[in-house]
Every structure is written in structure tokens, then in C-alpha cells.
Amino acid sequence: xxxxxxxxxxxxxxxxxxxxxxxxxxxxxxxxxxxxxxxxxxxxxxxxxxxxxxxxxxxxxxxxxxxxxxxxxxxxxxxxxxxxxxxxxxxxxxxxxxxxxxxxxxxxxxxxxxxxxxxxxxxxxxxxxxxxxxxxxxxxxxxxxxxxxxxxxxxxxxxxxxxxxxxxxxxxxxxxxxxxxxxxxxxxxxxxxxxxxxxxxxxxxxxxxxxxxxxxxxxxxxxxxxxxxxxxxxxxxxxxxxxxxxxxxxxxxxxxxxxxxxxxxxxxxxxxxxxxxxxxxxxxxxxxxxxxxxxxxxxxxxxxxxxxxxxxxxxxxxxxxxxxxxxxxxxxxxxxxxxxxxxxxxxxxxxxxxxxxxxxxxxxxxxxxxxxxxxxxxxxxxxxxxxxxxxxxxxxxxxxxxxxxxxxxxxx
Ligand code: AMP
Numbered sequence: 001x002x003x004x005x006x007x008x009x010x011x012x013x014x015x016x017x018x019x020x021x022x023x024x025x026x027x028x029x030x031x032x033x034x035x036x037x038x039x040x041x042x043x044x045x046x047x048x049x050x051x052x053x054x055x056x057x058x059x060x061x062x063x064x065x066x067x068x069x070x071x072x073x074x075x076x077x078x079x080x081x082x083x084x085x086x087x088x089x090x091x092x093x094x095x096x097x098x099x100x101x102x103x104x105x106x107x108x109x110x111x112x113x114x115x116x117x118x119x120x121x122x123x124x125x126x127x128x129x130x131x132x133x134x135x136x137x138x139x140x141x142x143x144x145x146x147x148x149x150x151x152x153x154x155x156x157x158x159x160x161x162x163x164x165x166x167x168x169x170x171x172x173x174x175x176x177x178x179x180x181x182x183x184x185x186x187x188x189x190x191x192x193x194x195x196x197x198x199x200x201x202x203x204x205x206x207x208x209x210x211x212x213x214x215x216x217x218x219x220x221x222x223x224x225x226x227x228x229x230x231x232x233x234x235x236x237x238x239x240x241x242x243x244x245x246x247x248x249x250x251x252x253x254x255x256x257x258x259x260x261x262x263x264x265x266x267x268x269x270x271x272x273x274x275x276x277x278x279x280x281x282x283x284x285x286x287x288x289x290x291x292x293x294x295x296x297x298x299x300x301x302x303x304x305x306x307x308x309x310x311x312x313x314x315x316x317x318x319x320x321x322x323x324x325x326x327x328x329x330x331x332x333x334x335x336x337x338x339x340x341x342x343x344x345x346x347x348x349x350x351x352x353x354x355x356x357x358x359x360x361x362x363x364x365x366x367x368x369x370x371x372x373x374x375x376x377x378x379x380x381x382x383x384x385x386x387x388x389x390x391x392x393x394x395x396x397x398x399x400x401x402x403x404x405x406x407x408x409x410x411x412x
Pocket of ligand 1: 072100102107108109110111112113114268269270271272293294295296297298299
């Protein structure tokens with residue numbers, strides 16, 4: 001778990017705000033689920049996934065409730081839907097930290113942030129296209145270019161069940177030639193064996209049956225429409241039959257955005273899919289759902305690699321230097337801030353030299369300087385800091401107007 005300090009922290013805020021622009025522009029409303037839920041909310045995600053069995057921060061609270069810090073937010077959003085029953089379609093977006101007890105490494109942390117969307121109550125392949133396209137548009141707005149969209153369909157639950165049986169038979173036939181870990185995974189979740197990166201498993205993974213052989217007509221038609229919708233929007237994608245995703249509730253469309261600059265083991269910037277069964281599992285009515293979650297930490301690493309989406313400049317416009325005791329700085333700073341001009345100042349009545357050093361360090365566009373003589377004469381000195389240029393004496397009463405025109409010039 002890390003501290004995120006400036007200037008990186010400003011980048012995080014900007015990240016969320018770009019995301020909000022994209023999804024609120026498509027009718028999604030912001031939801032803030034709690035950080036902690038009853039453990040049962042998350043075990044619905046899938047008893048056989050590492051996220052639930054190995055990685056959860058769960059504990060008993062003082063009221064002896066078995067609770068967990070959320071490892072993701074889809075289950076929380078669905079729980080909120082069951083509890084509050086908003087009108088459908090319910091289009092929600094969220095942002096915030098999740099917790100997984102994983103081995104930390106580049107792009108993998110125990111507290112990590114995600115932004116995401118979920119839509120509940122709509123079973124329309126064009127919605128799948130909308131959801132995928134919003135993630136794509138968000139990466140485009142960040143400036144990322146090396147993102148690969150991978151899509152697959154897990155079919156109907158029955159298709160998936162038949163596929164799982166076929167995988168079970170396929171991998172069981174490999175017997176002891178399969179790695180110990182994969183043999184263990186096979187007993188719990190045969191789909192997950194496809195994720196194995198171990199060399200001994202590679203030939204069996206490569207020769208495994210693929211899900212498309214098990215799609216029902218309905219599932220194939222749904223997926224065809226998704227693909228034609230993406231083509232209509234000119235969003236490039238690759239079909240990835242091995243894309244089965246970690247969580248058990250996915251059905252039909254599943255997708256992932258992979259970062260071209262990241263190590264292949266850690267290159268998923270985000271992903272999602274349709275999960276028509278989760279709301280029902282949480283005690284609600286049968287409700288189709290689809291969504292995605294994008295990792296903030298990893299997406300920003302990809303931005304670093306591509307040299308895009310730098311930290312925004314959070315410097316103030318004006319820095320007030322006051323060598324006459326500080327009372328003038330107090331008044332001027334308050335006046336400028338009230339007028340909407342971002343303003344910082346120095347304290348402790350330091351020397352002119354020390355205060356000017358602070359002014360330069362602040363990154364402010366101009367310094368307003370007040371000394372005893374200026375104060376007596378009713379003037380202040382305005383000194384450009386970033387552009388060079390001459391300093392000028394300005395009547396105190398004209399300060400606001402003067403600063404406004406200087407700042408406007410500096411930004412134009
Ligand atoms: P998931 O919820 O597992 O589908 O993950 C969606 C995205 O969240 C991934 O593609 C990552 O970008 C991010 N993510 C998941 N787990 C972690 C983690 N431990 N540290 C950093 N990012 C993560």
C-alpha cells in the first residue's frame with residue numbers, strides 16, 4: 001500500500017475527472033459503495049477464484065460480523081441495486097480503492113484503484129458495444145495508443161458448462177504431465193487452467209478445445225452483433241478464445257484492454273463482461289448486467305511508458321511576498337482568493353530573499369511584493385516569475401484588474 005503524493009496525486013484526480021467526463025456524457029450516474037461489505041457479498045463472485053479464496057482482507061468486526069474490504073466493486077454495485085431497486089436501465093459508474101492480498105510487484109498492489117461502470121437491466125448486444133466503446137474512448141482521451149482490445153464470448157451458462165466439461169476431460173487426459181498447480185486448479189475451476197503460464201502446461205493449453213465450439217445459436221448471434229457494432233464504430237479488436245476472465249459470473253461477452261508496453265503477465269489495463277447471473281445470486285430478481293473495471297495504477301504506468309497524460313500543473317497563479325509584517329499579505333491573499341485567483345503566500349516574515357525563493361519554488365505566474373515603503377505609498381510591486389519581463393509598481397486599488405489581465409495573457 002502506497003502514499004500517492006503530488007504531483008502524481010494530481011494526475012490521479014485528473015484521471016478520475018476524464019473518466020467522469022466520458023461516462024457521465026453517456027448517462028452514467030456516480031455511485032459510492034462502501035469500502036467494506038458483508039463477506040457474503042463477495043463470496044457470490046465465485047468461491048473458486050483466487051480473488052475470493054486467497055486474496056480477501058476479511059475479518060470479524062467487534063459485532064462478530066464476518067466482513068471484508070472490497071476486492072472489487074461489481075458485487076457491491078449489484079448488492080446496492082438489490083437493496084435500493086433503482087429504475088432500470090441503471091447505468092452506474094464508480095471510482096476508488098480495492099484490496100487484494102496479492103504479491104506486490106510492478107503493476108500489482110494490495111491496495112489499488114479502479115474506475116468502472118456497470119449497467120443493470122438491459123440485455124442488448126448494442127449495450128455491450130457501448131460499454132466496450134466507452135472504455136476505448138477513455139484510453140483515447142488519456143492519449144494511450146498502444147491498447148489492444150481483446151474480446152470473447154463465454155456463451156450461455158449451458159454452453160459454458162459443456163465447455164467446462166470438455167476442458168475437464170481434456171486436461172484430465174494429460175494426467176501427471178500437467179503441473180501440480182494446474183491439476184489442483186482443474187479440480188476447482190477448469191477454465192482457470194487456461195491461464196497457466198507454466199511451460200509444462202503450454203502444449204495442453206494450446207491444444208485445449210475452444211469455447212466457440214460450444215456456442216449455442218443465440219450466443220453466437222449475440223456475439224456477432226457485438227462484433228459488427230464494434231466494426232461500425234471503427235474500434236479494432238482481436239478475438240481471444242482463451243479470454244475467460246477470473247470471475248465466475250461472466251456470461252456472453254467478455255473483454256480486456258491490454259497495454260502494449262507492459263509485461264505480458266501484468267498487461268491487463270482493465271476488463272469486464274456480461275454477468276447475467278450476479279444480481280439473482282445476491283437475492284434480487286433475474287437481471288442482466290454488464291460492466292468493466294479499469295485499473296488506475298496500471299493504466300498510469302502505461303501512460304508513463306507512452307509518455308502521455310502527464311501530471312497537470314497545479315501551481316498557483318500568484319504568490320504574495322510581504323516584508324512589512326504579513327498583514328498586507330493576509331489581506332491581499334484573501335482578496336485574490338475570493339476573486340477566484342489561486343494564491344499562496346509566505347509566512348514568518350522572512351527576508352525578501354527567502355520569500356522570493358519561496359515564490360519561485362511555488363511555480364506561480366507572478367509575485368505580488370509588499371514592503372513598508374510600498375505600503376505607505378499605497379502601491380504594490382508585481383513581478384512576472386515565469387516569463388521574465390519587467391516588474392511594475394501598481395496602485396493597490398488596481399491590483400486585481402492588473403493581475404487578471406496578466407494572467408489572461410500568460411494563459412493565452
Ligand atoms: P479485475 O477486477 O481482476 O478484472 O481487474 C481489473 C483491472 O484492475 C486489471 O486489469 C488491473 O488493471 C487492475 N487490478 C486488478 N488487481 C490489481 C492489483 N492487485 N494491483 C493493481 N491493479 C490491479
